Amino acid sequence: MSGSPFLEQLKRAFAIAKKDLRIYYKRGPVVIFGLITPLFLFLAFSIGRNMPIESLFTGLLGMTIFFSSMSIGPAIVPFEARSRTLERLVSTPVSVWALFIGDVIASFLYGLLISVVPIVIGLVFGVNIVSPLILCLGTILAAFCFASFGILLSAYPPTDIPSTVMMISTLVKFPLVFISGVFIPISGWGRIIASFSPLTYFTDLVNHCTQGNSYYSVFVDFAALIGFTLLFLVAAIKIHEKTLPERLS
Amino acid sequence: MEPAIEVKDLTKNYGEITAVDHIDFRVRKREIFGFLGPNGAGKTTTIRILTGVIKPDSGTAAIMGYNILKEPLKAKQIISVVPEMANAYIDLTAWQNLMLIGELYGVLKEERQERAGHLLKEIGLYERRNQLARGFSKGMKQKLILCMALLTEPQVLFLDEPTSGLDVESARLIRDTIRQYNKDGTTIFLSTHNMEEANQLCDRIAIINHGKIAAIDNPEKLRMKSSGLKSVEASFNKPVSTNELSKIPNVLEAKKKGDKIRLYTDEPHGVINALMDYARSKGLTIISLNTLAPTLEDVFIKLIKEHKGD
Numbered sequence: 001m002s003g004s005p006f007l008e009q010l011k012r013a014f015a016i017a018k019k020d021l022r023i024y025y026k027r028g029p030v031v032i033f034g035l036i037t038p039l040f041l042f043l044a045f046s047i048g049r050n051m052p053i054e055s056l057f058t059g060l061l062g063m064t065i066f067f068s069s070m071s072i073g074p075a076i077v078p079f080e081a082r083s084r085t086l087e088r089l090v091s092t093p094v095s096v097w098a099l100f101i102g103d104v105i106a107s108f109l110y111g112l113l114i115s116v117v118p119i120v121i122g123l124v125f126g127v128n129i130v131s132p133l134i135l136c137l138g139t140i141l142a143a144f145c146f147a148s149f150g151i152l153l154s155a156y157p158p159t160d161i162p163s164t165v166m167m168i169s170t171l172v173k174f175p176l177v178f179i180s181g182v183f184i185p186i187s188g189w190g191r192i193i194a195s196f197s198p199l200t201y202f203t204d205l206v207n208h209c210t211q212g213n214s215y216y217s218v219f220v221d222f223a224a225l226i227g228f229t230l231l232f233l234v235a236a237i238k239i240h241e242k243t244l245p246e247r248l249s
Numbered sequence: 250m251e252p253a254i255e256v257k258d259l260t261k262n263y264g265e266i267t268a269v270d271h272i273d274f275r276v277r278k279r280e281i282f283g284f285l286g287p288n289g290a291g292k293t294t295t296i297r298i299l300t301g302v303i304k305p306d307s308g309t310a311a312i313m314g315y316n317i318l319k320e321p322l323k324a325k326q327i328i329s330v331v332p333e334m335a336n337a338y339i340d341l342t343a344w345q346n347l348m349l350i351g352e353l354y355g356v357l358k359e360e361r362q363e364r365a366g367h368l369l370k371e372i373g374l375y376e377r378r379n380q381l382a383r384g385f386s387k388g389m390k391q392k393l394i395l396c397m398a399l400l401t402e403p404q405v406l407f408l409d410e411p412t413s414g415l416d417v418e419s420a421r422l423i424r425d426t427i428r429q430y431n432k433d434g435t436t437i438f439l440s441t442h443n444m445e446e447a448n449q450l451c452d453r454i455a456i457i458n459h460g461k462i463a464a465i466d467n468p469e470k471l472r473m474k475s476s477g478l479k480s481v482e483a484s485f486n487k488p489v490s491t492n493e494l495s496k497i498p499n500v501l502e503a504k505k506k507g508d509k510i511r512l513y514t515d516e517p518h519g520v521i522n523a524l525m526d527y528a529r530s531k532g533l534t535i536i537s538l539n540t541l542a543p544t545l546e547d548v549f550i551k552l553i554k555e556h557k558g559d
Contacts, residue, residue, distance in 0.1 A: 018352075019341065022345065083339070087302055091328075092353040093322045093355075094322075094353055095322065248297075249303065
């Protein structure tokens with residue numbers, strides 16, 4: 001071991017992320033929940049409705065990044081527990097936090113890469129991005145936030161059945177999409193419920209970047225996304241730490 | 250000299266069942282230490298505690314002086330494990346599996362590439378390094394896992410049933426590799442069912458049953474310590490009754506083994522004389538006559554039986 005222990009562990013987290021990306025990006029649940037589901041949801045919301053291109057862009061980008069960033073994360077731990085590779089990882093000199101940060105990094109990179117597709121589609125169809133820097137920073141932050149959420153969803157129950165985790169994560173993801181105003185603007189009491197979803201703040205940021213109007217200020221959107229990210233990350237690591245012995249026994 | 254592994258009062262319960270029950274032992278540096286026991290004796294649980302996979306309920310374990318609970322990363326940095334269940338990543342190639350392990354242990358890129366190439370050549374998998382482990386046979390997977398464990402050049406190597414279910418050639422290759430790395434200074438902790446393997450490889454052996462250590466010693470001393478396990482084996486030109494032979498003075502037990510009769514005794518010399526007298530009196534011809542030292546298997550079964558009786 002050389003250098004600071006923190007950086008050394010971070011390097012090992014990146015090695016885990018590289019492994020995750022090599023193995024899991026083409027797995028059935030990842031393709032279904034990361035690519036096909038947002039595409040179909042987008043079509044279901046947009047076909048036959050006369051919506052401005054900016055609103056469609058917000059919806060497509062929001063859903064794509066939300067679903068793709070959360071598609072790999074929940075699948076990794078149950079798959080690895082079942083194939084007993086998790087046991088091997090735990091016996092290596094990698095901290096529990098680095099092990100799960102590695103999974104978050106893989107989900108984050110996958111979500112970020114996939115989110116390029118709707119951005120390119122938006123640009124091709126003439127979406128005017130007035131604040132490209134804010135959109136870039138917001139997309140990066142949102143991808144990391146949703147990736148952390150994905151790892152949190154796999155923390156409990158400590159099962160080795162991937163379909164159980166995917167089912168639970170679907171139960172959580174769909175309501176969050178509906179309350180976040182991705183396609184349908186939310187007003188009144190719905191706003192209070194929407195404030196509990198991290199996707200709301202990303203949608204609001206994209207609206208700011210493309211339409212110039214947003215419900216919250218950019219500062220609030222970023223602060224909320226950072227807050228949710230920290231909450232998901234800390235909760236994911238703490239719960240995984242607690243449930244790991246049960247998963248390995 | 251500081252031991253390579255030091256275990257004190259280690260206990261692990263799974264609900265009502267005590268998998269490991271207040272065990273103590275020390276493994277010396279550079280030795281091959283065998284851990285023998287029947288299924289469910291606590292071998293794998295002990296290895297999983299020593300490699301930091303699970304935590305004990307009480308007791309301590311240290312690897313090269315590093316407490317596995319207080320300094321897990323330092324302890325894990327100097328060990329490697331070949332687990333009982335094959336667990337290479339089947340969706341990665343052999344090469345990618347090795348590189349991953351190298352990265353997880355902080356081995357520099359050039360170094361891990363050089364070591365991986367050398368190990369794969371040594372174990373006969375170099376030509377298949379770019380194939381997914383999914384297509385490997387059990388023996389090839391086990392060899393790959395051994396390579397993954399050796400890539401980090403561990404000071405202590407844990408092997409849990411490394412040759413179980415392998416063909417003779419693969420098992421021999423793995424045993425030879427273990428011997429070679431031990432010769433180069435690696436301490437080996439070997440859990441096995443295979444008495445012959447333990448006898449051939451180990452400097453010392455611990456026999457564990459129901460989570461408790463029944464005996465620790467070197468294979469030869471374990472054999473010599475076991476009274477009543479020496480035997481005289483004879484074959485005759487005609488069938489003889491084991492009942493009659495068991496009445497010979499100093500014979501503890503008579504057993505038929507194929508066309509031979511084995512007589513267990515503490516006094517082989519006296520039994521041989523009595524057997525000659527018996528053959529003369531019955532008009533029998535002795536075709537073969539041998540004295541046998543107890544096998545490790547005999548010792549193992551005896552200790553396990555004694556332990557059950559405690």
